[in-house]
Amino acid sequence: MQNSSEDDNSLDPQDWESFRASAHNALDVAIDYVRTVRERPVWRPVPENIRESLNEPLPLEQRSIEDVCADFRDLILPYATGNIHPRFFGWVHGAGLASGIIAEMFAAAMNSNCGGRNHGAIYVEDAVIRWCEDLFSFPPDASGLLVSGTSMANLIGIAVARNSRERGDIRALGLKHYGRPLVAYASEQAHDSVLKAMEVLGLGSESLRKIPVGFRFSIDLAMLRKAVAADRSAGIEPFCIIGCAGTVNTGAIDPLNELASFCADEKLWFHVDGAFGALAIASESLRSRLAGIERADSLAFDFHKWPQIQYDAGCILVRQGDLQRAAFSMRPAYLHHVDRGLGSGEDWPCDYGPELSRGFRALKIWFAFREHGLRKIAAVIERNCQQARYLADRVASIPELELLAPVDLNIVCFGFRVPGFSEPELDALNEEIVADLQESGAAAPSTTRVSGRLAIRVNITNHRTRFSDLDVLVDTVLAAGRTRSNRSRS
Numbered sequence: 488m489q490n491s492s493e494d495d496n497s498l499d500p501q502d503w504e505s506f507r508a509s510a511h512n513a514l515d516v517a518i519d520y521v522r523t524v525r526e527r528p529v530w531r532p533v534p535e536n537i538r539e540s541l542n543e544p545l546p547l548e549q550r551s552i553e554d555v556c557a558d559f560r561d562l563i564l565p566y567a568t569g570n571i572h573p574r575f576f577g578w579v580h581g582a583g584l585a586s587g588i589i590a591e592m593f594a595a596a597m598n599s600n601c602g603g604r605n606h607g608a609i610y611v612e613d614a615v616i617r618w619c620e621d622l623f624s625f626p627p628d629a630s631g632l633l634v635s636g637t638s639m640a641n642l643i644g645i646a647v648a649r650n651s652r653e654r655g656d657i658r659a660l661g662l663k664h665y666g667r668p669l670v671a672y673a674s675e676q677a678h679d680s681v682l683k684a685m686e687v688l689g690l691g692s693e694s695l696r697k698i699p700v701g702f703r704f705s706i707d708l709a710m711l712r713k714a715v716a717a718d719r720s721a722g723i724e725p726f727c728i729i730g731c732a733g734t735v736n737t738g739a740i741d742p743l744n745e746l747a748s749f750c751a752d753e754k755l756w757f758h759v760d761g762a763f764g765a766l767a768i769a770s771e772s773l774r775s776r777l778a779g780i781e782r783a784d785s786l787a788f789d790f791h792k793w794p795q796i797q798y799d800a801g802c803i804l805v806r807q808g809d810l811q812r813a814a815f816s817m818r819p820a821y822l823h824h825v826d827r828g829l830g831s832g833e834d835w836p837c838d839y840g841p842e843l844s845r846g847f848r849a850l851k852i853w854f855a856f857r858e859h860g861l862r863k864i865a866a867v868i869e870r871n872c873q874q875a876r877y878l879a880d881r882v883a884s885i886p887e888l889e890l891l892a893p894v895d896l897n898i899v900c901f902g903f904r905v906p907g908f909s910e911p912e913l914d915a916l917n918e919e920i921v922a923d924l925q926e927s928g929a930a931a932p933s934t935t936r937v938s939g940r941l942a943i944r945v946n947i948t949n950h951r952t953r954f955s956d957l958d959v960l961v962d963t964v965l966a967a968g969r970t971r972s973n974r975s976r977s
């Protein structure tokens with residue numbers, strides 16, 4: 488029998504009631520933080536003294552949980568990315584859900600390892616994957632996996648595409664035994680995670696052919712056909728086409744049906760990067776824009792973007808589930824299949840991706856869809872697209888502003904212009920305007936380049952954004968632009 492001093496070695500609270508009080512206080516802090524977000528600046532830089540405090544050496548001794556919470560409140564909480572704020576418009580960030588606090592807390596309490604085995608969390612992930620398969624009209628023998636984000640989902644999709652070529656066992660022999668070089672194709676607007684996937688998979692970034700885009704920033708099909716034909720006649724083997732369902736720069740959607748047909752004709756894998764745009768399928772009014780997505784061999788998308796679910800949460804779906812399993816399943820003796828007990832269950836998530844130990848990502852997704860339902864999430868998506876059109880109309884109506892790309896979904900690229908300024912001067916000015924806005928805490932757009940020009944890029948994937956927030960954005964851009972351009976004139 489163990490003695491009491493050994494029992495004391497547990498890391499559990501010594502006094503559960505005092506832990507309960509601290510945890511309730513912490514929950515109040517978290518709820519107040521989300522509830523009052525509109526009253527704070529979108530973003531503020533981390534001061535030097537705070538950075539120094541965070542740079543402390545590895546603690547060796549115990550501290551009370553109250554102390555740790557107090558440090559968190561003072562040193563970390565005020566300096567968030569800002570994406571829960573209604574005027575965060577940078578990159579493609581979701582805003583998160585208040586109830587995500589509860590889901591994350593429960594997931595932490597269970598501390599499930601979702602690599603596999605037979606327990607409730609696995610069935611929750613199965614349910615979430617089934618919802619996704621239904622949403623995208625994938626067949627019953629499709630498979631899927633929750634991952635950290637679309638970067639990982641793209642990597643897995645392209646890995647399955649690579650491994651599913653008919654010739655050679657790439658898993659056993661590696662690429663050098665494959666024979667001919669393998670190449671993939673995507674529009675030049677495709678996200679760099681596709682490029683990274685090509686590098687990580689040993690295919691090389693030069694093996695991603697970047698196909699030019701047309702006026703609306705979607706892939707030029709004629710150029711794609713030419714590039715595939717040229718590679719084939721040079722003895723190079725095309726294996727995959729990556730279609731974009733919402734490009735990161737402008738939100739452009741490639742012609743997915745045409746890409747699917749071309750892939751079928753050419754016997755190529757059709758992977759779709761739908762990081763944020765894929766979820767527009769939830770909206771009746773936007774769905775037709777994604778026609779053909781249901782024909783993808785693999786589809787990558789995120790829950791942490793438009794569905795507003797807390798980071799991190801992405802998904803990969805593969806039409807032919809056995810191919811995903813064949814690319815990743817590996818069961819050493821200590822994980823071998825058994826019929827009974829905790830180690831049972833046929834399909835383990837670790838059979839469908841590179842990770843063995845995995846957290847309970849599915850719970851926050853399950854919570855969000857059960858609480859809000861797909862219709863409410865679709866309404867957010869539709870409203871964000873209306874807001875993007877509203878902003879584009881405002882930009883078009885103000886002579887000092889110019890729209891730099893067509894608005895397909897939820898992204899608006901525009902610039903402040905000044906007669907007589909050269910393009911490099913305008914680029915520098917717009918870069919400064921964005922930094923001014925971020926540093927003032929008024930709004931946080933980001934920048935990108937479209938057709939060679941630096942653009943103020945406004946992405947709206949935020950359930951808290953109101954139309955009036957876009958008015959604030961326009962007013963602050965105009966004020967910053969006028970101040971800076973007057974200054975450089977005088």
Ligand SMILES: Cc1ncc(COP(=O)(O)O)c(C=O)c1O
Nearest residue numbers: 579636637638678680734735762
């Ligand atoms: C089109 C597109 N693909 C891929 C990604 C990468 O997604 P994640 O950041 O979830 O890995 C993004 C991120 O914004 C994206 O917009």
